[in-house]
Amino acid sequence: GLRVNSLRASTDDVLGALQAAGLEIEECGLPGSLLLTGGGGGVGALPGFGEGLWTVQDIAAQLVGVLSAPAAGEVVLELCAAPGGKSTHLAELMGDAGVILSVDKHAKKLPLIRSNCERLGITSVSAHAADGTDAAALKMLLAGAAGGRGQADLVVLDAPCSGSGTLRRNPEHRYEDGSRLGELTALQDRLLDAAAECVRPGGALVYSVCSPLVAEGCGRLGSFLERHPTFSCPPIDAANLEAYVADAPVLGGARRGVRS
Ligand SMILES: C[S@@+](CC[C@H](N)C(=O)[O-])C[C@H]1O[C@@H](n2cnc3c(N)ncnc32)[C@H](O)[C@@H]1O
Structure with missing residues (x-):
């Protein structure tokens, strides 16, 4: 796409x-x-x-930005952000007005975010190296960049995953055994917990993975909601999504990902 x-x-x-x-x-x-x-x-x-x-950008990945529905002027934190596909989409949806902090653990990937922003003419995104599981570091970043509030209106977490939703493009993932799955779901939980601390009361947290596995999608959300009773999961307007993907059989995998 x-x-x-x-x-x-x-x-x-x-x-x-x-x-x-x-x-x-x-x-x-x-x-x-x-x-x-x-x-x-x-x-x-x-x-x-x-x-x-x-x-x-894959259409399924574009749905993350659309579902996040950021408003102009908001403070947004994206965790696991390199190379910036979702951060730049959020900036476009916000008319490049607001503050978008794009955080990735690997400093060497930050130039990718910056060069994508430069090519697209986006100035509201800044790229930072930090571990997305380190809530204190993230809140310090937010306090420095977002008027001292230390929390964001919207946190988008595009977590590292098994990549099972992209097997067509990354067939090497086919040969991974299941042993890494436990490590990945534990990391996804830790990222979600840190992300939750960065959401202002009344704000939103959006979680996405490019895997149709329940363990990485719905399973993580279910366990998150048990650990964080102050959060609730609003229903996705499935009919609305159906309109986006119904005529595109190539999006079968994406459909499962969005719905699971
Ligand atoms: C699925 S990719 C992100 C794609 C990106 N959101 C986009 O739309 O272009 C996952 C990213 O998570 C980063 N990552 C892995 N572990 C992390 C951690 N503990 N904290 C922050 N970022 C991490 C990886 O470097 C990788 O760039």
Whole structure:
């Protein structure tokens, strides 16, 4: 999938330019999302990429930004943020107005976030190296950057996972045995607990993984809600999501991920 940078271009303009370049590409029902069905080649050489008019991002990943529904001016913390696909989407949805702190454990990945922001013309995102399980470090970051409040309106946690939802693209994950799953779910719980401490009262926490495994999705949420009774899980408007994905069989995996 492709995501049109709403700060710089309209969907029609990007669609027209890419079709003129010979790509088979169509709208897929999610505003600003395009689905490539044929053609392609080097992304960097395609019209509009260098100018930051669009980004490559799976439609399922785009649903995370849409469901997060950030408002302009909010303070947002994204944990596990590199290379910045979701942070830049959140910034576009906020009209690049507000504060987005993008945190990844690995400092060497931060330049990827920064260069993506630069290409897309985004200034509301700042990239920081921190361990997403270290609530105290995260709250210090928030206190320094967000007017001293120490908590965010919205925390998005795109946790490391087994990647089972991306087997088509990363077939090497097929050969992993189940032994890493226990480590991953323990890390997901610790990240969720730290994320929860960073949400202001009345704010929102969004959790996503690119795995359809219940243990990494619903299972983690169920156990989170038991540990954190002040949080509740609002129902997702499934009919609304259905409209986005019903006509795109290629999104079968994403559908399970979103619903599980
Ligand atoms: C699924 S990827 C994130 C993709 C990103 N959110 C996006 O949309 O482009 C998971 C990221 O988590 C980072 N990570 C792993 N363990 C972490 C931890 N304890 N704290 C913070 N980040 C971590 C990895 O470096 C990796 O970049």
